[in-house]
Amino acid sequence: MDQLNELSMLKIMMEQAIVNVMNEHKLVTKEWFSLKEAAEYIGVSPNTLAKYREMGLKVFSIEGISRVSREEINRFLETYSN
Numbered sequence: 001m002d003q004l005n006e007l008s009m010l011k012i013m014m015e016q017a018i019v020n021v022m023n024e025h026k027l028v029t030k031e032w033f034s035l036k037e038a039a040e041y042i043g044v045s046p047n048t049l050a051k052y053r054e055m056g057l058k059v060f061s062i063e064g065i066s067r068v069s070r071e072e073i074n075r076f077l078e079t080y081s082n
Contacts, residue, residue, distance in 0.1 A: 030070065031069060031070055031071075032067045032068070032069055032070070033067065033068050033069075033070065033073070034066070034067065035049060035059070035066055035068065038068045038073060041070070041073060042073060042077065052076060055076075055080065056076065056079075057072065057073070057076045058072050058076075
């Protein structure tokens with residue numbers, strides 16, 4: 001029975017690892033992000049992303065829907081990196 005539990009736990013861990021890799025891949029290959037996705041992509045909080053917007057990160061909004069391009073995020077980070 002212990003071996004069965006260990007196999008079940010291993011299966012769950014492997015499935016979660018696959019989901020995590022797939023989610024990370026989606027962010028890396030995606031061209032346009034929601035604000036939440038943009039914050040996840042660069043590993044900051046939504047509040048920090050708001051500060052970046054004040055510093056000049058260009059966010060495009062159409063009819064209340066805001067998006068930021070991966071290219072713009074990368075440009076902004078390169079500009080403000082030490």
